[in-house]
Amino acid sequence: MSDPVRLETGEAPGVATIRLDRPKVNAFDSAMTECLAEVVDAVAADDSVRAVVIWGGPRVFAAGVDVNDFVPFGRAEAEAFSRRFNAVLSAVEHLPQITIAAVNRYALGGGFELALAAEFRVAGDDAVFGLPEIQLGLLPGGGGTQRLPRAIGITRAKELVYTGRHVDADEAHRLGLVSAVHPAEEAYPAALEMAARFAAGPASLRLAKRAINEGFDRPLPEALEAEIAAFADAFTTEDRHIGLRSFLEHGPGKATFTGR
Template sequence: MAQVTWQLENNIGIITIDSPPVNALNQEVLAQLSEIVDGITDDVKAVIVTGAGEKAFVAGADIKEFPQMKQQEGEALCHNGQAIFNKIAALKQPVIAAVNGFALGGGLELALACDFRVASPKAKLGLPEVNLGVIPGYGGTQRLARLIGPGKAKQLIFSAEMVTAEEAYRIGLVESITDGSALDEAKAWAGKIIKRGPLAVQAAKQAVDKGLEMHLADGLKLEAKLFGEICGTEDKNEGVAAFFEKREPVFRSK
């Protein structure tokens, strides 16, 4: 039975796609994922997205839903998937994809909606949709090109080729590879992040994400505005005081 589970560990939320045998993204899974994302509260300081088992992170959409799909249904399918992945991307908390196996099609698109990606050595990533005579529809054509550049994105999308974890790291598709568990690596990164000023981390995420949609001059103005807002927080005062007092800061998201 397909399900998406939620677990909270030390203020780190873990979303696990469990849809045997390869964690496919059918409509039931997407609906559960959307519901979990909607329920994420301020006590969650970071989020990890992963797949159950060791074979697959998420190996794409459920192809069984495709045969009867016409133009209107196809467009609606894309809008629904994009809306859910956009909600993940828009979370104020940092979101890490723990890629523990195959991340193909919608699975890679899900990983691309996260802030950064860590992978196990056996991970394989790709957008193979043209093999089915369709194109990526959950944001892959847009997010991949923005992440690794249009030329490399086109090469991977046009050819439907998978890349290894090592190649994905080389081209900037994943940010780190671990010798052990991708989930453990993601937890380690999340553990580091939640020790930092949470309001500052959230502002930094907003500055990067929104700034990429702007001209440089407007992005710099946004950065200055957010910096100024952070200067009015108790967390800034605590962080600076802790620096001078040579102690660990105690941030309170205020």
């Protein structure tokens, strides 16, 4: 039996795909969660990977957490589950590489929370998003109550969390949840193309991501310190020399970067 999460490479230089593959609907159980954690750790340590696409295949992104696991839970088990799932999704969020979720069909519950942990979301026109936990007498436990308001604003997020309703691809685009909507069969190729553009970028992309992530929730003076540190670090990169030399000799947009 194949792993429920695997790392795929070769689609484009510097791009890796985190492929979810647990029949029938990529619902997370503890084994799949731990497998995702292992794959994310491997990606984080691989300097040859500069951009990552997260994809569940053409039939479903991830339809949440396996609800059967919840039936015997008491408070202690629920807290332990939420802490672990949050830790894994936070590891996704803090990957040094640029991350893009390519969503076909359902991204519900924990699947939606995984997509929210990515920096960008590209949707097929068949995509459906939602946090239906409230309909089970529960609430999101993998960051949904925190990342969704940061993505679309607190009032809109509360409406989606409180009702548990589904959002189709067009509404998700209007809300700013997804960067683009494509015909279903083009969602993954579009995400790969986007990832390839980032993978061809300079090492300063990672530093820009670090500055934004570190500064986002801090008071402005502290956030500016994160930017200052990242800006200074950019001057230690090989790509800094390549970019400046190319600009001075050939004008903007002509540099070929190494990612170092």
